[in-house]
Structure formats: C-alpha cells, structure tokens
Amino acid sequence: MYIYDEFDQAMVDARVAEFRDQVDRRLAGKLSEDQFKPLRLMNGLYLQLHAYMLRVAVPYGTLNSAQMRLLGDIADKYDRGYGHFTTRQNIQYNWIRLEDAPDILADLARVGMHAIQTSGNCIRNTTSDHFAGAAADEVVDPRPYAELIRQWSSFHPEFSYLPRKFKMAVIASQRDRAAMRLHDIGIRLVRNSAGELGGEFYVGGGMGRTPMIAPLIRDFVPIDQFITYAEACLRVYNRHGRRDNKYKARIKILVHELGAEEYARQVEEEFAHLLTLGIEPPARELERIAAQFAPPPFASGLPDTIDRSDPAFALWAARNLQPHKAPGYTALTISLKPTGGIPGDASADQIRLMADLAERYSFDELRVTHAQNIVLPHVRKADLPALWRELVDAGLGSPNLDLAGDIIACPGLDYCSLANARSIPVAQQIGERLAGKEQDIGELKLKISGCINACGHHHAGHIGILGVDKKGVENYQLLLGGSEAEDVSLGKITGPGFDEAGVVDAVEKVTDLYLARREDGERFLDTYRRIGVEPFKEVLYG
Amino acid sequence: MRILTGNDLKAGAVVWWTGYDWSRHVEDAADVGDQADAIAAREEAARRVNAPYAIEATRDAGGTPRPAHIKDRIRALGPTVRPDLTLKPADPAVGNWVI
C-alpha cells in the first residue's frame, strides 16, 4: 500500500486549506456560483438532484482498513449512513452539505485520501485490476505504475485543462478485469522476449455517446520511458483535441479522425522530442513506490484446500473466489449486489465491517472493483468459512459474482442531475426476476446507465440497458453482445426501446432464449456471438 | 402553473419558492407567473438559494403542485429507491405521485 510521503501530505493538506477558504468565500458571497463551481468540481463536489455529492478518489481501487473505516465514518457523520461505490473504483456520498465539505476533505487527508481530480477536464483517478498484487496471472503488480501516474498527473500544469476528461487504466495480465481498452489510455504491462518489462499502449477508447475500443498504438514502451510516452500521448491530444465541440472533444474522436497510425506517428515524434528533455521520473522514485507495494508476508505451508461441506458456503466459494499467486490464499469478492438491493451501495456499518475483516483476514487491504463490489485480496483459504459467516450476517454474502444479479448500475435519475431515466429500480427488478435462475444462467454481465454518458458501462454489457427520455417518460434501450474483458466488444441496440416493466421482461426473454439455445460450456455472450442478434430480435419483437 | 426551485446554498437541500420564502416541501410552492427570473436573480444574489430554475407544474387532486417532469418530482420527494430517505417515509402511496 502506498503511504503518503511529506510531499504528498503537504500537497493534500494545502488543497484542503485552499478549499476551506473558497467555501468560506462562497458562503460569504465573495464568490458567485459561476466562480465557485469549477473550484468545487476540482474537489469532487457536485450539485446533484437532492444535495451536494462528494466523489472521493480511491486510487486504483486500493484501500487499507483505516481508510475504509473512515469512509464508513464519513457516511455516518456527514451523510445518511451509506456510500455508493462507483465504476471508477471510487466512492460517492449523496447527501453532503457544502459547509461540511472542507471538514470531510480534512478527515480524508488524515488517512492519505482526497477528492482531487475526480471531476473536470483533467486526468482522473487511474483504475487498475482489482486483483492486482494477488492475481496468479499477472506479470507484475500494476499498482506502482498506476501510483506513478497518479503522482505525475496530479496538478500536472499542462494537463489540468484538457479538451475533456481523461481516464487511464493499467493492468498486467492477459485477462482484462479493468475494461482497459475502453479508456482514453489503457496500458497493459507485459514482458518482451528478453524478459524486460514494458507497456502496450492502447489509446482512444471510451464509452459515452460515441463508444470506441482503443486501438493499439505501440506494442512495447520500455518501463523506464512509460511516463514520457504517456506525456507524448497527452500532448498530441492537448494540441489537437476538439475544444470547439464538447461531443467531439474526447481523445477517441481525435484518434478516430486522424486514424490510429497517424496519431501514433505524431506521438512518436513528440516522444522522440520529450526523450531529449529527460522528463521521466527517476528510477529511484519508482523503486520507492514499488517497495511500498511489496507483497505482504504470506505464510508458507498452508493447506490449499477449502472445506466445502456446507452447501451454502460451497455455492458462495464456487463463485466469489479468485486464484491467488500465493499457495493457501485466495482473493475473495464481497458482492454489494444483494437481490433487490441497490448496486454498489453499502451502509456505514457494512463499510466498517469490511474494514475490520480486511484487518483481521487480508493483511489490512481492500479493493473497490469497477463492477461496484469489494475485494479482500489476500485471504487464507482456511479462514474462509468463518469470514463468510460474518459476511452473511451482515447481508454481504451474496453468491452472485458475475451472475445476473451482479448488475452494474449507475445512480440514474434517483440521484443524478444528468439522468434521463432511473437505473436502480430496473436493476432491482431484473435481479429479483432472474434470482431463481442466475446460477443456471452462469456468467452474465448486465450493465445499466441512466443516460448516454454510460457511467453504468451499458455498451460493454453482455446485456446493456440505456435509459432515455421519451417525451418526458422513462424508456429503456436494450443492447446485446458487449464485453469489457479481453474479448472486448461493443453491444448493439436490438430495436425499439421498452418501458420499465417491458425491459425487465425483455431481459428475461433473451436469457430464456440463451438457456434454450446454448451449447456445452457457452456463456450468454458466446451463444449470442454464435447465433447472432436475429433470434434475440425475434423473441423480443417477433 | 410555474414554480421556482433550487437548492439551499449551505445544505444543498431541494427548496421551493413559497411566494415570500423557501420551503423544503413542494406543497408550499407558489405560482410565480412571469416573475421567476426576477425572483431567482434576487434570491441567488442574497445567497438564499443556489442554482434556481423555473418549471411547469400542475395541481394534483389534493391541490399540491406536481412538477411536469419526473426529475423534479424525484427532487421534490427523494430517491424512489430509498423511501426511508424521502420526505414522506411513512406514505406507501407516494411512489404513484412520482411516477
């Protein structure tokens, strides 16, 4: 876990003091809302439907117990007893008072956290594989590199006013658990044939209004040049990105319009120039960071088996565990998707319990996943039954990871001022409708957004749902065939939209068709890819 | 009718113009006719409201102003998925008013 040094701490403390002064001036009438709005947004404070909303950054989704506990305490002290984990691996609070915001940021700073660059046209929180440091299939822990990006991009003077927001992801395995190619820059760390570490750079992906899968721009950037290369990617974008048109301002449009080859050529040119300036952070800085992500002291000689004699436990263990690089350990996912619940919401008590469990069972570490769940990354297999019982008692034992009930849903019209339709009630009803068959259906990634901004990743759902406003009435488009994993693809709209009840029926119809038509070992997505969209359209509209 | 809404500057809570003050309850909203811009400008300058805007509404059977758009009805009441956090946690029929 990265622990702030005196520079990080001084920077964050200074920002808290600055924001406190700005809030005071706003409340005293010395700043108008027009003047204040960009300042509060730089500190993650939005004005949403019911109140101010604070988005707190969880860098690459990694938290320690003290941080997680504080997130629970903030929910109690300043909000209404809960928080919402997001698809950017962050947490949002929905009921914040402006006058409390500086105190919350001060509390966060005490545990090495902040809300800087969680909004605005800057480089946002870098996301990563939520199993980083634990996954058996990674070539290296990607988090030190994500942390280096955090430090490089924080208050970067050249990239504080980009044409649009900018999102980066870093992973280090062939399996993509971070939707890497749907980012402005996605980096996969790899080893070349000589065993040297470097990065594949994918640039120009994204969801939103114009979804795009990022093309490969360079297949190997040596690790000791990767910040320089990222800087070159950003510079070309900053120079040519469409500031004249908000809807064409993301880097994906630039890469698409220039063509990946021409964009890559310009990046190479800039990269060659930047190499002469020596802007890469010194190797010792990366070493200092990497040392803080050293693996915890795993015990050796632990039993590698799991007692599955309790059927309910066995069901959960079959779904919610992930192979770990250390024998005798596993990474477990706590589903924040109880049937009929609100995806990604957790109460203050649940948040604090998860902090306690991490302290007792997982070397003090937790992760937030982009699918709005929580991971305990380093758990002894022998501890699983006891741990699971505590989860079940707290309503956190849903055995549904990557199943129909494990739905990603953005806050939608229940909270978000940009929304066209509600997302959460649709997720709740689908979860309830499919609860009895979800184990049979198997892996099914359902993703729901309340508007075209696609915070709920609907383009990348095996089944995606997009809420639209049809003459003042909520309406839902259905998409099929998306994936944000290593087999990345964009979902296609099936046809005319549905009302709220209709879209729940529609999801049941397409899953029933899958059950009828699947062949051995096929997931929903595999069957869809094999038989195509027509049979699905037939059951929906035929 | 036209009614005026915004958020309380300090707390962020949704508020409605009553004709002389701001209320948390849409029941208290007054018809502002063509005065919305003038009231909004004056109240915002006095920091009694943040981001005010006028909307169309009709009176429901009980006489309560019902905003024309679902977004403002959700603002008026609270999230439909957390009845316990709405302004009327004990009213099981309140969802019908929103939807």
Ligand code: SF4
């Ligand atoms: S997708 Fe739209 S409705 Fe959902 S959180 Fe994002 S902006 Fe709000």
